[in-house]
Structures are given as C-alpha cells and as structure tokens.
Amino acid sequence: MKHLAPDYVYTPAGLQRNTCIAISDDGIIDSIFDLETHAIAPTNVDALPGIALLPGFVNVHSHVFQRALRGHTHRPLSSKDTFWTWRNAMYAEAQRLTPETLYTLAQKTYQEMLAAGYSSVGEFHYVHHQPGGQPYAEPNAMSEAILEAGREAGIRVVLLMTAYAQAGFQQAPEEGQRRFCDDSVEAYLARVEALRSKGVPVGVAPHSIRAVPEHWFRAVADYSRTYHLPLHVHADEQIAEIEQCQAVYGCTPIELLERFGALGPGTTIIHATHANDTEIGLLAQHRSTVCVCPTTEGDLGDGIAPYAELLAANIPLCIGSDSNTRLDPIEELRWAEYSARMRYQRRRVLVADEMGSPGPLLLDYGTQSGARALGLQTGVIAPGLPADFIGVDVNHPAMAGWYSDDFLDVLFFGASSEVITQTWVGGRKVSGK
Amino acid sequence: MKHLAPDYVYTPAGLQRNTCIAISDDGIIDSIFDLETHAIAPTNVDALPGIALLPGFVNVHSHVFQRALRGHTHRPLSSKDTFWTWRNAMYAEAQRLTPETLYTLAQKTYQEMLAAGYSSVGEFHYVHHQPGGQPYAEPNAMSEAILEAGREAGIRVVLLMTAYAQAGFQQAPEEGQRRFCDDSVEAYLARVEALRSKGVPVGVAPHSIRAVPEHWFRAVADYSRTYHLPLHVHADEQIAEIEQCQAVYGCTPIELLERFGALGPGTTIIHATHANDTEIGLLAQHRSTVCVCPTTEGDLGDGIAPYAELLAANIPLCIGSDSNTRLDPIEELRWAEYSARMRYQRRRVLVADEMGSPGPLLLDYGTQSGARALGLQTGVIAPGLPADFIGVDVNHPAMAGWYSDDFLDVLFFGASSEVITQTWVGGRKVSGK
Numbered sequence: 001m002k003h004l005a006p007d008y009v010y011t012p013a014g015l016q017r018n019t020c021i022a023i024s025d026d027g028i029i030d031s032i033f034d035l036e037t038h039a040i041a042p043t044n045v046d047a048l049p050g051i052a053l054l055p056g057f058v059n060v061h062s063h064v065f066q067r068a069l070r071g072h073t074h075r076p077l078s079s080k081d082t083f084w085t086w087r088n089a090m091y092a093e094a095q096r097l098t099p100e101t102l103y104t105l106a107q108k109t110y111q112e113m114l115a116a117g118y119s120s121v122g123e124f125h126y127v128h129h130q131p132g133g134q135p136y137a138e139p140n141a142m143s144e145a146i147l148e149a150g151r152e153a154g155i156r157v158v159l160l161m162t163a164y165a166q167a168g169f170q171q172a173p174e175e176g177q178r179r180f181c182d183d184s185v186e187a188y189l190a191r192v193e194a195l196r197s198k199g200v201p202v203g204v205a206p207h208s209i210r211a212v213p214e215h216w217f218r219a220v221a222d223y224s225r226t227y228h229l230p231l232h233v234h235a236d237e238q239i240a241e242i243e244q245c246q247a248v249y250g251c252t253p254i255e256l257l258e259r260f261g262a263l264g265p266g267t268t269i270i271h272a273t274h275a276n277d278t279e280i281g282l283l284a285q286h287r288s289t290v291c292v293c294p295t296t297e298g299d300l301g302d303g304i305a306p307y308a309e310l311l312a313a314n315i316p317l318c319i320g321s322d323s324n325t326r327l328d329p330i331e332e333l334r335w336a337e338y339s340a341r342m343r344y345q346r347r348r349v350l351v352a353d354e355m356g357s358p359g360p361l362l363l364d365y366g367t368q369s370g371a372r373a374l375g376l377q378t379g380v381i382a383p384g385l386p387a388d389f390i391g392v393d394v395n396h397p398a399m400a401g402w403y404s405d406d407f408l409d410v411l412f413f414g415a416s417s418e419v420i421t422q423t424w425v426g427g428r429k430v431s432g433k
Numbered sequence: 434m435k436h437l438a439p440d441y442v443y444t445p446a447g448l449q450r451n452t453c454i455a456i457s458d459d460g461i462i463d464s465i466f467d468l469e470t471h472a473i474a475p476t477n478v479d480a481l482p483g484i485a486l487l488p489g490f491v492n493v494h495s496h497v498f499q500r501a502l503r504g505h506t507h508r509p510l511s512s513k514d515t516f517w518t519w520r521n522a523m524y525a526e527a528q529r530l531t532p533e534t535l536y537t538l539a540q541k542t543y544q545e546m547l548a549a550g551y552s553s554v555g556e557f558h559y560v561h562h563q564p565g566g567q568p569y570a571e572p573n574a575m576s577e578a579i580l581e582a583g584r585e586a587g588i589r590v591v592l593l594m595t596a597y598a599q600a601g602f603q604q605a606p607e608e609g610q611r612r613f614c615d616d617s618v619e620a621y622l623a624r625v626e627a628l629r630s631k632g633v634p635v636g637v638a639p640h641s642i643r644a645v646p647e648h649w650f651r652a653v654a655d656y657s658r659t660y661h662l663p664l665h666v667h668a669d670e671q672i673a674e675i676e677q678c679q680a681v682y683g684c685t686p687i688e689l690l691e692r693f694g695a696l697g698p699g700t701t702i703i704h705a706t707h708a709n710d711t712e713i714g715l716l717a718q719h720r721s722t723v724c725v726c727p728t729t730e731g732d733l734g735d736g737i738a739p740y741a742e743l744l745a746a747n748i749p750l751c752i753g754s755d756s757n758t759r760l761d762p763i764e765e766l767r768w769a770e771y772s773a774r775m776r777y778q779r780r781r782v783l784v785a786d787e788m789g790s791p792g793p794l795l796l797d798y799g800t801q802s803g804a805r806a807l808g809l810q811t812g813v814i815a816p817g818l819p820a821d822f823i824g825v826d827v828n829h830p831a832m833a834g835w836y837s838d839d840f841l842d843v844l845f846f847g848a849s850s851e852v853i854t855q856t857w858v859g860g861r862k863v864s865g866k
Contacts, residue, residue: 070834071843076787081780112830239778298771299846301780325846326767327831334759335768338731342772345672347514347734354509397545398760401503410504413732413758418851 006048011381015404023387027426031383050395055381056119056388057329058370060291061270061320067109068093070325083238083300091176094127099145106149114155114431116327117420119388121155122374124205126162126180133178139191154430158374160205160232161192163220168210169248185216203230209253217260230266230375237271237302254279263288268373273302284313289373294335296322307340307349318370328417333362362412391422439481444814448837456820460859464816483828488812489552489821490762491803493724494703494753500542501526503758516671516733524609527560532578539582547588547864549760550853552821555807557638559595559613566611572624587863591807593638593665594625596653601643602681618649636663642686650693663699663808670704670735687712696721701806706735717746722806727768729755740773740782751803761850766795795845824855
C-alpha cells in the first residue's frame, strides 16, 4: 500500500483538502480519507505540495500514427484543400509505416499524451496489414506494436480494432486503403478474438458506413454484443458522406447504422458533426454516445456538432484527439464549449445553464463519459477504481485567482495542459516531475 | 552593443541558421548577420542553444482588469446567460478597482502576457474615474497605474484611451458605467493630450456606437488624424447592437462609423463578428483593420467573424486577448483559423490557399499586422526595429517532427505558448529562463 497526500483531491464531492489516497499494490484506489481526522497516521506518505489531483483524462479517439503529419498538411496540397485532399496525405503516411516505425511513433506520441494529461486512450487502429494488403506473418503485428508502445509509455490503451472492407459503397479499396482491409469479416474477427482471448482491452470499430458493408456490420455488432465490447464508428463528419449515403440507401448514416443493428448503449459515434434531428433521436433511443474531436474537426473544417440538440436528448459526449495534431484535453474541452457557444450565440451549452443546477462539468465529458465509451472503470477518483490521476500545479500563473468553487472553471477556461505537471496511471507516476 | 546567437532566427526571409543579431544599447536591432561568413567575430555573444527567435506577438486589444474575472463567470449568473449578463459581472469588477489594485492586477497580468509571448499590448482602457464618475485628483491616475504596471513588467504598452459618454443611443450612463465617462469630449481629449504630450504611446478609442454620440466621434476622429494616432472602436460583436443601430439610425454600426468620419487607415474595428458585405466594403475602401479576439468571442458566444469575406476584401486582420480569460497568442491564431475552417467547411482560410502562393502566415496576423494597428514599428526581426522577440524551445515534444519549411505550421497547429520559453522587449529579456 502506498499513500499520496496532495494539497487537494478532486472527488465526486468536489475539491477536498487534507485528503490522503491509499493505493494498493495493484494500482487500485483502496481508500480516500481525511488526514486530520484519520485515527492512525499512515506511514510511507508521498506528499505532493502545490498539486491538486484530478482524474486522468480519457482520450476516446486516437489515430496515433497521424501524429507524424503534425504541421505538414497546412500548405496547399491542391487547390482548395478539404478533408478529402488531407486524406491523401494521411494515406501516404500510412503507407510508410512498419511495425517498428509504428512502435517508435506510438511510444513517443503516448508519452506526449501522458504529459498532456491523458491517462487512457482508445486507439482506433486501422493500419493492420502490409502495404499491398497481405497479412503480416503475425497477423496482429501492427496491433502488438501499438500495445507494446502503450505499455512502454505507461498509458492505458483500449485497442479499437478497425474493420475496413471497401473504398466506398460497393467500391473495391483504393491502393492506399489496401493495408487497412481484411479479406473477410471472419478474418477480421479472428484477429480481434486472438487479442481478446489474451486479455487485451479491445473494442470493435467498423470504420464507417463507406468502408464497411451491411453483412460485416451485422457480424461485428453481434460479436460486440456477445462479448460486451465497445463499438466505435465514424459518422456524419462530412456532408459528402451523407449525400452518398442518401443516394445509395435513401437514408442518413446513423439511420443506416440502426438498420444494420449497429446502435446500442455500447456504441460510440465519432464526430456526428452533421447529425440531424432524426439521427439524434435514434442515438437517444439506443443510448449511444457521441465522441467529438474539436481540434481535428477545426483543422479539417468539418463544422460544429449540434451540441445543444445532442445534450437535450441526453446523449453522453466525450472527447478524442483524433489526428493528434494537437494534444491537450483542456483545449479540446474548452473549444467544444466555445464552438457550441459560437454556434448558438449564447454563453453556456455543454455546462449547466440552470441556476443551482449541479449539471455536467467539462471535466466529466473528458473523464467519466470517455471511460464509459471505452468500457473502462476509470474517470473518477473513488475507492475500487484505478489510481489514474493528473496533478495540476495550483500555483501556476494561469491558475491565479481560483477559489475552491470555481477551480475547474479557471482550469478549463484560463489554462491549458501546461499546468498539468504529472500523470499517474494505475498508481504509478508515468509522466512529470 | 550586445549580440544574440540563437540556433535559429525567423526573419522575413524565413528560418535562418547560424545567425547573429546585434542589438544597440537602446534596444534596437543594429544588424543581422551570418556567423560563419562574418568577417570579424563579435565579442560578447550570448548563445541561445535550442532556441528559435521569432518576432514577439502583438496583443492589439486588452482590457487588463478583466483578468480578475477569469473562471468566475461560467456558472449561471441568471437564466440563459449571454454577453449582456456577463457584462454585469464585468461592471461589478470594474466598480471595485482603485489605482493601487489596478496597478497590481495589471502588473501580474502583463507578466503573464509576456510569458505567453506577447511583447506589446494595446490597452483599451475605460475605467478612468472614481466609482461615482468624479475625476481623480490626478485625472489620469488610472492610466498612470497601467503605464507603471507595464514599465514594471517590461511590456510595450500602447494606451488606447477610451471615450465613453452614455449607456446607449441617447441614454444616460448606467450606475456601473459612470466611472468610464468623461463629462465632455473636451475633458476626454484634455486627458489624452496630457499623456500624448508627455510622449506616452497613445491611441484614441471611442468605445462603441452605443457609448459615444456623433459629435464626440467627430472630435475624436479629428484629433486622431491631426496627431496620426490609432483609432480603435468595438463594432458588430452582438446582433442586439446592430438591431438597435438599425432602429435608431437606419444603418449598421460600421456604416454609422463612416457617416461619423471615424473610418480611415488608422482605424481598427474590434470584433466585426457580424459585419455584412456593405460594411466590409466600407472597411476596404477606407483601408481600416479588423481585430478578432477568438478566445473571448468563443467565451461570450459572439459568433465567428466573416473571415473569408474580410480577407477577400484585403482587410488586415490582427488579434487581441480582450477579456484576458486566456492568454495564448498561438491558441488565438489557431482558433481564428479553425473557427473560419468550421464556418466555411474548408481547410484553409486565413493562410494561403493557392499552391505556390507565399500568402500570409498566422504569424503575420499576430505580429506585423498587430503592430500596424497600434502604430508601432515592431513585429518583424529586421535592422532598425526594436529587439522584441520570443524564444521558442525547438526541442519541446510538441514541436517534434518540424523541418525548416514548416516550422511555423508545427508551432501554430501543434503547440501552444508553453513552447515559448523567453520573451524579449527592446533588447531586454523580460520573461523566461
């Protein structure tokens, strides 16, 4: 058993002083108690002066290799760049990866995520095979590279194994997409099963309604229900996808996902930027989650998600760093709220707008809600849960002026991940001073 | 003469290696030369290993005292908070200020600005008098407090002296606005003149078409033309202002500013969030500038400025931190671009969108363009200009992967002011290690 005694601990009851966290040898929070009233003074207490411990952030949606593109796609690739021209640059980067380079890139990027305050990551992993599409001798060689990088960096990884079959509705994969594809949904599920049966935290991730046909969706959704695995899928990021879906199926992407049996409480829709009221109604009915990725959605010019309508329908929201162009959970959450304020031209959208309402906090979207989307028991500092924390420097100049009632507001509106000076995963300090 | 030899220097020709900057004793850049080919090795060279020196950022629009509100206005102040309910909290804060508390707050906030990479600030200063509206014994006591704080912190301050006369169109000032108001435009101009004649860098700032009547606007604009002073004015931040203006004058705020003779090449419109095509045409015709304040405009739910139309009309854009809720020029510029990308749903709006076009850079909006709006000769690293620099840690993990052609893109899309480890003003290192 070890004991941490930071100046403050943020628990579901708010910011606490004089609080000690006892952590068992397997990295689980054993108890949280008041140092002043505790009968027996614990031995072996690690004081953390000037630090407030908060739950670590959960990064629900990452394509780790895209970190290599940071800053390299902002000059014109063609006249009038869009999401689709950016995608060509991303495919070129994906073509170059080997298990070795992926490992190195992922290990460094996960270190950067930890330093930014993410203690868990959902890795939406789609570069599975050799560049021409042939499987590696070890079919999960690329997945294993990511898992090894995660272990080495110390971050909690949920591997969201991407299913990919085609370039578009009934179109064979393009050259740059071949290494994303399995030959059949059975081959894909065999790879998932190999990892799952080894105890690797996995989810399934049919890439999108463009890339995955109906019978794959049905088989993958069945598998996820059988084993209670998260199912993540991109939808409604770009208008062109919606138009194509309407042309081929006469419905919107989320309506199609429902037809295919892919909506449920374990489903997380990535983006939902252009979801309409019918689609939002379906997500509510099936108790599905939406993951927004504000820095990436800004970078790619996707648009602003219908935050007010999603929240009015009680749809849980969480965040992802997606392209990893920018790693900062505080900036993601601030700009989710600010984008929503700009869309609706009022001051409070994601956070409580009723006087006296406890309401959700930006922190909750970035922690608890994300943990739920990844099927993780984390995101709150409470006994029985993993000791996944960030340490905030309460004396940083950006934080000056906080008091205990609005500590989180000063953090989310006035600061950035630069005030996060340490990150703990499973009771172990994996980043920081 | 002193010499700085950082690893890199960003000049109008791009990122340079092996470059030395000679700085005269009065803080002006004397020369910039290649260390390897220079005939005589300079003595007294201060090496800056791992640092790239860039021009310091120019913060065109600050209300320094509003830093005290950081994080304190995000809980419901009333049902359905807006810009207008937020303004009540701001007025309450303004009521509490004394010259002494303003000095202390400004001094700390300017230090924070310097640490974030701003080397110059335009202080849009409107809390001039005692709470009831009576002048202080020294009529510019509050202005002097700000100037003294700027000198103490080491930041370059341009004092944008705000003219304020009324609550709205032909309405007497509200209680909370009395200390912003002068009794007459002559009394206001006498205070400006007192500072100007002492050599203080000043501009004039009729607050808005709401707060300043026609004859004040005309007198202030005349004064600014006579002495070649910048004229800054808030306009088109909120729809309600435009509706009131239409109701009273039958035109939009920027049309009214033109009628009042307040548009010209020295004019900077703050916000212009809801400017229409006619207004943008007028700004272009008069060669006026627009200052956007993305973090504040997000916070207050103002909306997204018509960036594409402003740029198509060749209107110079610059940035301001406005409420000082967040101090980070890189975030301001990134989210100016990202907000624009979301508005127009394409990938490149503020930066060049033509292949092979040199085009503007986000850096230029944050430096040169801002300097022009404040009437300052700074914003570029070139001989004859003040030695106002930021030092970027080129080895910071957020910067990993840059090469010299896209150094600025990695900085603006992947990093934040945390990578700025030093700030120089007039040849003196005023912040950092």
